[in-house]
Amino acid sequence: MLSRIFRCFEKTALHPDFPSAEGQLICADNTAYTLGGPCGLLEIRVFNSDFVRENLKFDDGSAAPILVLGVEDIAGQKELEEKERLHNEIKQSKEDAEKTLGQTEASLEKALSAKARDAIKNPLGVPNYDKTRLEPRVLECMGAPEGLLLDDDSLSKFSAQFLSKDKKDPLSKVTAALASLDALRAAASNALARSVTSQRIPRLVDSPAVERWVDEGRPLHEKAETCLFCGQPLPPGLLDALKRHFSEEYDRLMGELSELSSKIGRAADEQINLPHPTEFYPEQASLFELEKREVERLEEERRSALKKLADAVNAKRLKAFTVLECPEVTDPKETITEHLGKINELIGQHNERTAKFERVRQDAFCKLEMHAAASFVIEQDYATRQVENEEARAQIEKAGLELTRLNDEIIALGAQLSEEAAGAVRINELLKEYFGKDDIKIQVSADKRFQISRGGTIAKNLSEGEKTAIAFSYYITRVQDGKHALADMIVVIDDPVSSLDANHLFNTYALIKTQIASCRQLFLFTHSFDLFNLVKDWAKEEVLLASWSGPLRRFVLAHPLER
Secondary structure (H helix, E strand, C coil), X not given: CHHHHHHHHHHCCCCCCCCCCCCXXXXXXXXXXXXXXXXXXXEEEEECHHHHHHHEEEECCCXXXXXXXXXXXXXXXXXXXXXXHHHHHHHHHHHHHHHHHHHHHHHHHHHHHHHHHHHHHHHHCCCCCCHHHHHHHHHHCCCCCHHXXXXXXXXXXXXXXXXXXXXXXXXXXXXXXXXXXXHHHHHHHHHHCCCCCCCCCHHHHCCHHHHHHHHHHHHHHCCCCECCCCCCECCCCHHHHHHHHCCHHHHHHHHHHHHHHHHHHHHHHCCCCCCCHHHCCHHHHHHHXXXXXXXXXXXXXXXXXXXXXXXXXXXXXXXXXXXCCCCCCCCCHHHHHHHHHHHHHHHHXXXXXXXXXXXXXXXXHHHHHHHHHHHHHHHCCHHHHHHHHHHHHHHHHHHHHHHHHHHHHHHHHHHHHHHXXXXXXXXXXXXXXXXXXXXXXXXXXXXCCEEEEECCEXXXXXXXHHHHHHHHHHHHHHHCCCCCCHHHEEEEEECCCCCCCHHHHXXXXXXXXXXXXXXXXXXXXXXXXXXXXXXXXXXXXXXXCCCCCCCCCEEEEECCCCC
């Protein structure tokens, strides 16, 4: 019980089995210290069963007995194991998160590669187009992808623009200086409404074809005396009669009709030169063909109207003495001009595109590329998955920092335990020197724990005496750890020779006498009469040698029966 009182002062805490205990420690100078309270400058080191239980753990239940030394070592070892457990747990969690993240990213990359291949590379024929080119566009449109999607018509349009890789030549604007159909009709109407006044020959009037034939042959017979057709002499007065029939008014009308017929013929020969559809870019060619067909239809309508006028004029030439009706015709010139204006608009667009050929292709490609990126974002729910991946990366980074911190702490704690383990060397020295235990050795294992070996092999079934020898040797190393001067220490030893034979008893006495004799004050409690007598004789020697004024200022020995 006394040793436990001293240990309470050493630990400045009450014993857990006696939480309501009271007591005082009064020094020679009458300084009093309360049990469980601070002891000022007193340095007390107690060896008893509590010390052995708190500082040494012998694991004999396994094939490899392990010794753990020191309260700090035991707590440190537990802390080390806990940190290593936590480290492994976080490491496994981090590896699982990294695996999941890797699978997610691999899935997205695979889908992105497929999109780059199926939406751009293959259909548009862009070599070497891959996910590295599409990914920046995906990131650009993550916020609002819907506005970048194209409908089917736009997709076809921009695809055609980009795929039209052959640069077209510029086209000239279409012009058409068409004669006015209304003016020709007015002239024809005027001519058809006229009737020639003359001394008409009935047989010619009744036969327009003959009249026309005679009129055409008349100039050939002006100086002839015979008929150029039959060879007979011309009847006297015939040419004069014909001249009166075919009067100047008649000749004038025939001249007008001939000139009008020529104008109508020239108008009918007028053509509008249109480009070929293949000269346009593909997306303009179809629109041009629609306008071209309409212009050609109107041209045919115009030619039909001109033919009506021409027929009417030709009829008038045979019926100069008859008033004829002029046919009704519609002039499609204005409608033709409107359609030619639309064609010229297409030509203007064509020429502008030719001038900006590469820029148009690139603009089309950009729209197609952004459409592919936007559709990928929507199909893959890319924005949400990116947020989740970022959160996973943040957790992984946080776990990495935590692992680094734990690893540093594990290394530091391991180093600390390794320093404490250096005491094993001193214990081995004491076991050999004082207990003759050359075969028993304490070695530091790879996990910074103490391994006990006997004769080079793992020691099993340690005897109580061997355990006591190891425990007391460890106590001596703690007293001599250099943290405090031995001369300032009060050393309390309670029953250090339990379970020891006579040889070990004497060795323990020698260990006390040689290793801690210079302490400030020594308290020794024992059940052993032999140890009591040895220490008592030692104390008498000290008195006889007058060494009590030396380092050992007071020696307290408790008799077995008095203890």
